[in-house]
Amino acid sequence: MRGTGMRWGMMVGLMAMTAAGAAGCGGSGGTPHAAAKTARRTKPAPVKPAPGRLTFDLVRGIGGTAFAGDRACGYGEWNNGTFAIGKPYSQQTSFYREYSCYEKKGEVFPNAAGQMSYAEFGTPAQATAYGNYTKTNISAVAVLVSENTAVTMNIGYLTVNKMTLLKQVQDTCGGCGTVIAGPHASDPVPGHVDKS
Template identity: 85%
Template sequence: MVLAAGCGGSGGTSHAAAKSGAKSGAKGAAKSAAPVKAAPKKLTFDLVKGVGDTALGGDRACGYGEWNDGTFAIGKPYSKQTTFYREYSCYEKKGELFPNAAGQMTYAEFGTPAQATAYGNYTKTNISAVAVLVSENTAVTMNIGYLTVNKMTLLKQVQAACGGCGTVIAGPHASDPVPGHVDKS
């Protein structure tokens, strides 16, 4: 911070008084400032949907996207362990029966934190995985596909939105130049 001294004007305070006031003001501000790292929030579908809709819905490669309860992007035994599951899929246009890019982002709640962690560890070798965020009994996965959004960045935005909750586990496509992007050419 740069302090400017010597500004003219009548009725000014002395340098010592200004310095004392600045210290007490800074001390008061420090007491009222929020902690640097807020306590993590619970990772919920509404939170993920809000962040995901903004990024994925604006992707030029996704004509029309929506969250559905299909299970294209989660295999056995993990699909059987979920208590709530949604995936974001892209279609050429609204009303189409089959997506052209299914399961771009998934949200899964498992019966136990151990099941979510096992699923997260599975994504390290899952050929279609960019990465997964595991928090308690919940996992949010980014998968490869035709979207051009940086999926690793998007997953980190979800983590930031929940106050830094959980752990990001990288999958095989985490280091792609545009993680998860597959060229159509």
Template identity: 25%
Template structure:
């Protein structure tokens, strides 16, 4: 009986911790922007590594095989973007229709950060200001990143891609990606349109 009570208590505690740490991140925090987001330089020096096909130019580190964890960038994104007057309220959504249909079957996890004029609005005023995609395989991530980099700044790290969306007027989207890369321990390479 004692073992059953201990096992039940451990299972309950595990469920509570999982619920507190995980789940669908639909909140926007109003905390200060981490120093990495405000101190990142406006542009990155081009790397001497092989350039991917398309018009993208890489910059990054040797840690390109390591992916980005969504939990590590979720708050950084919300804190930075909601400081822009065009994004007073923001939230992450998991609507994977934001990925072109040819890549959807390769997606393991998808999140997009949308901006709203006020809390409770049903439709965003600015959609997909940031996109986080975790792919099942690194080759799918690379193909998607190269395609997106023709239009937007992109961070490719292993099997994850962070796209800096259409841009906010008072937010340096390339500096945002550099802060994301720093949060990921310098992993990956930043691809930017020419």
């Protein structure tokens, strides 16, 4: 009998605790099920990925692939020439490469020089100044400026849409930087009408 009384007392205590917990879960008159449904319906806002970093390896891969498939580029390569960047900007870079196309390998002069360039400047302010200069550079399609780095697309004989290619670079680095349009942003492929 004594064991039965203890069990009965424990059951009454558990029921009281369950009732109190149920009353507390619903808040002001709600039920535990309503609170659970509300929690399931409320989804967190999607988190936008942080922009990545613009690097030469990223640009080299995207640009090299695009230009290699261009029928107007018999042979292309990244080099440290300065066809596509003039003074004082060329003197402010700590690292510079440009992609040029030749009719065939071994030629001294490219037939489409500096189609795409990648430059790392000493400071973000220098990269921004270069980007702003591109607005008036008569050979520029556009430039992507991100921190102290700038990627420039220049008009030439190739059939690749340079504006599309630059936006692909920006998308690949997670939306990094700002695209600054140049004089040929609206006509980034051969057959353009020179508006300058």
